[in-house]
Amino acid sequence: MNKRTYTLATALVTTLTLAVTGCSGGGTSGGARNGKNPATSNSGAVLGGTPQKGGTLTVLSNQDFTHLDPARNWVMGDMDFGTRLLYRTLVTYKAEPGAKGGDLVPDLAEDLGVSSNGARTWTFKLKPGLxxxxGTPITSRDIKHNVERSFSPDLPGGPDYAARYLAGAEGYQGPAGGRHLASVKTPDDRTVVFELRTPFAEFPFAATLPTFAPVPPSQDKGPQYDNRPFSSGPYKIDSYARDKQLVLVRNTHWDPKTDRVRKAYPDRIVVTMGLKANQIDDRLIAATGPDASAVPWDKLRPESTPKVLTKPDIKARLLAESTSCTEMLQMHTGRAPFDDVRVRQAVQYALDREAVLTASGGPALNDPATALMPGFLFGGKQPDTLGIPLTGDVPKAKKLLEEAGKGGGFTTRITVSNGDKAVGEAIQQSLGRAGIKVTIETVDPSAFYDTIGDTKNRTDLVYTGWCPDYPSGSTFLPFVFDGRFIKEKGNSGNHSLFRDDATMKRMDEIAAMADAARAAEAWRELDGKILAKAPTAPVVVERKPLLIGTNIAGAFGHTSFGGQLDYATVGLKDPSKSAN
Structure with a gap:
């Protein structure tokens, strides 16, 4: 099960307490995701030694990016790629494996921000020479511009911390027509000040998100910016053919003296898209020719796991960091029959989590979920809140359906990413035992979140997950279950469309707590209360199994990016052996 040490938990409480009093600078501990199984993976390790400068790193992918525009980028892998290679943020995470990957360090800013006014005001000073x-300078106004454009209805899907916390943000629709947020001030080219509507001691963690990357207004092309973000990082886009290939080359104006995180080892990074998942696995298992210098975008398929774990030389190239993301079956609570809590509870009881866990790669790469938030937010291990057997309780599910007037069962549809088809089939079979007949609809991963984010046209059931943006219940439960932030299109977190007044009132009460330890306990209590109302059924907490090529060095799964490779440090052992 997932583990989180008392030392790290105490460090986070200390960090938040200091932040309220205006502490700035230095790193803060948090976000450690452990739960490794050393018998099956190289979690917490850096594989391949120290990379050498040069060569071409190849990324083999079965999909395009969901979004690269920093105003819209809110998928773990995309955020990792974007913020480590293409654009910098005010604050970022250390490029280190294990617990240290949760430490914050300044990025564009000189420190972690200075708070005042009881953590309602946060001031950041940009480093000189950015x-x-x-070759044009990065200014504080460019940070303000990207924050403001993140409100635009034309740019849905991105992090909404700005909308939740900035003062006077209600009803704001972006900078079109010269409209600006008075709560984001830029008194000079290097200073940006954020005025919040409520105390937010965790703001430095939010400042790691792509919303707080710079976008110069002169380069902003609205929705088309997704195709060509303007670089403030170590690489820039040389070419981008959607669903086919992305090529990055060095940004010669990036100054490593201003950047203590990114190493930028390769000369080029080529993302080859549209490959079949089994093709990627087989190529990386063989690791011949250019594939020796390749890494995967997505996780190893469950079917390929035996080919890797049974061969020590291949297994030595496998990373499997815990994602600390809870995968859930989310139900449309605003649409019949799932507007009846008894029907939703029936789904919880009918679900065979053991079958889904097997379809996801088995116990070597997964843990069954017994709560909503991941284990590290409970101090180490998820509680078994509902006490439902792993294989489900079909008689109980049938009884609940009968009480809801659905004793004969009913038909419904589920949307899954096409990489989760086997998971969808396991859900289909387990719910079928209780008379719930499920039709599966698969969607390409790059279009998945846009599809399920269309709240009027989506299916009743969706299989998706949520990863905390940083180690706090405030970055999990409100984003998944606060009904006030549901959007008709580009809906990002609350895929159960759950609107519950008592839940939202309690969220506000917890958010206002100045005592971080008391707030953490309150989030844990609220987790159980929400789960009892059954907007969703938690299924598994996954790891991220990634198989790297034999010529790859400096590779590790980053705890704060859902176990994805940290692109800040990965490179090649011998650049001369890579593709041209």
Whole structure:
């Protein structure tokens, strides 16, 4: 099960307490995701030694990016890729494996921000000498511009911390027509000040998100910016053919003296898209020719696991960091029959989590979920809140359906990413035991979140998950269950469309607590209360199994990016052996 040490938990409480009093600078501990199984993976380790400068790193992918526009980028892998390679944020995470990957360090800013007014005001000073890919200076107004454009209805899907916390943000629709947020101030080219409507001691963690990357207004092309973000990081886009290939080359105006995180080892990074998942696995298992210098975008397929774990030389190239993301079956609570809590509870009891766990790669790469928030937010281990057997309780599910007037069962549909088809089939079979007949609809991963984010046209059931953006219940439960932030299109977290007044009132009460330890306990209590109302059924907490090529060095799964490779440090052992 997932583990989180008392030392790290105490460090986070200390960090938040200091933040309220205006402490700035230095790193803060948090976000450690352990739960490794050393018998099956190289979690917490850096594989391949220290990379050498040069060569071409190849990324083999079965999909395009969901979004690269920093105003819209809110998928773990995309955020990792974007913020480590293409654009920098005010604050970022250390490029280190294990617990240290949860430490914050300044990025564009000189420190972690200075708070005042009881953590309602946060001030950041940019480092001198920061430049874009064309050599023009990065200014505080560019940070303000990207924060403001993240409100635009034309740019849905991105992090909404700004909408939740900035003062006077209600009803704001972005900077079109010269409209600006008075709560984001830029008194000079290097200073940006955020005025919040409520105390937010965790704001430095939010400042790691792509919303707080710079976008110069002169380069902003609205929705088309997704195709060509303007670089403030170590690489810039050389070419981008959607669903086919993305090529990055060095940004010669990036100054490593201003950047203590990114190493930028490769000369080029080529993302090859549209490959079949089994093709990627087989190529990386063989690791011949250019594939020796390749890494995967997505996780190893469950079917390929035996080919890897039974061969020590291949297993030595496998990373499997815990994602600390809870995968859930989310139900449309605003649409019959799932507007009846008894029907939703019937789904919880009918679900065979053991079958889904097997379809996801088995116990070597997964843990069954018994609560909503991941274990580290409970101090180490998820509680078994409902006490439902792993294989389900079909008689109980049938009884609940009968009480809801659905004793004969009913038909419904589920949307899953096409990489989760086997998971969808396991859900289909387990719910079928209780008379719930499920039709599976698969969607390409790059379009998945846009599809399920269309709240009017989506299916009743969706299989998705949530990863805390940083180690706090405030970055899990409100984003998944606060009904006030549901959007008709681009809906990002609350895929059960759960609107419950008592839940939202309690969220506000917890958010206002100044005592971090008391708030953490309150989030844990609220987790159980929400689960009893059954907007969703938690299924598994996954790890991220990634098989790297034999010529890869500096590779590890980053705890704060859902176990994805940290692109800040990965490179090649011998650049001369890579593709041209």
């Amino acid at each position: 430049k874009y890919e064309d």
